Amino acid sequence: MSTNRRDFLRLGTLATIGLSFIGRKAFAAANRIERKLIQQTMGPFTLAALPYAYDALEPHIDRTTMEIHHTKHHQAYVNNLNKAIESLKEQPKTLDDIFRNISTYSAGVRNNAGGHWNHTFFWNIMRASYAVAANAPSGKLAEAINASFGSFEKFKEQFVQAGKDRFGSGWVWLVINAEKKLVICSTPNQDNPLMSDAPVKGTPVLALDVWEHAYYLKYQNKRPDYLAAWWNVVNWERAGELFEGKYR
Numbered sequence: 056m057s058t059n060r061r062d063f064l065r066l067g068t069l070a071t072i073g074l075s076f077i078g079r080k081a082f083a084a085a086n087r088i089e090r091k092l093i094q095q096t097m098g099p100f101t102l103a104a105l106p107y108a109y110d111a112l113e114p115h116i117d118r119t120t121m122e123i124h125h126t127k128h129h130q131a132y133v134n135n136l137n138k139a140i141e142s143l144k145e146q147p148k149t150l151d152d153i154f155r156n157i158s159t160y161s162a163g164v165r166n167n168a169g170g171h172w173n174h175t176f177f178w179n180i181m182r183a184s185y186a187v188a189a190n191a192p193s194g195k196l197a198e199a200i201n202a203s204f205g206s207f208e209k210f211k212e213q214f215v216q217a218g219k220d221r222f223g224s225g226w227v228w229l230v231i232n233a234e235k236k237l238v239i240c241s242t243p244n245q246d247n248p249l250m251s252d253a254p255v256k257g258t259p260v261l262a263l264d265v266w267e268h269a270y271y272l273k274y275q276n277k278r279p280d281y282l283a284a285w286w287n288v289v290n291w292e293r294a295g296e297l298f299e300g301k302y303r
């Protein structure tokens with residue numbers, strides 16, 4: 056076995072431990088409206104394994120895109136976050152500490168802490184697509200979406216529109232705001248609605264990465280096609296749990 060392979064496996068084991076820790080803590084926290092988000096003790100941050108294989112989201116998101124996105128892009132955010140916090144005089148205890156006081160941090164901390172959190176959330180809000188007629192929310196989340204947007208179809212239209220309207224790189228979110236209402240919003244770069252200076256703040260229920268690196272290999276300039284295909288891989292079960300304040 057090569058050194059690289061051994062390192063990869065060792066990293067994988069650590070990542071799995073990390074995932075269960077971050078997963079429990081993050082999703083517990085991410086569901087609390089009081090915004091006690093992300094409890095991971097600071098650094099060094101590690102890249103958790105995906106909760107599915109790189110080809111699990113095919114044909115909607117291709118294997119190569121997923122592998123590069125995870126092992127190169129997300130890994131870079133993790134590496135750069137560790138570098139960016141190294142020199143801080145006072146170490147923030149959690150990513151949430153950073154987000155709650157985001158304006159006091161450098162662009163490097165902001166972009167990479169956001170990049171790490173956003174991607175961790177994104178991987179876990181997707182799952183393998185199933186051969187079902189419709190992948191749709193159910194239960195209380197479905198009711199809330201209908202109440203807030205009129206119907207699931209209208210909700211999707213607004214969400215997709217927010218993705219089309221995001222100029223350049225960024226994210227689209229479905230969040231629970233301070234009034235406990237479901238709201239669609241979009242953030243530039245690696246910002247997110249947890250950041251204290253976000254124009255729309257809230258607790259994420261869904262997140263969609265609309266950076267070109269998330270879709271360009273398969274969809275090239277056709278962002279709308281990626282936005283349309285993404286609904287096939289949304290993990291509505293998890294979104295529903297997040298909405299109801301549950302986690303696993």
Ligand code: MN
Pocket residue numbers: 124128174264266268269
């Ligand atoms: Mn990305």
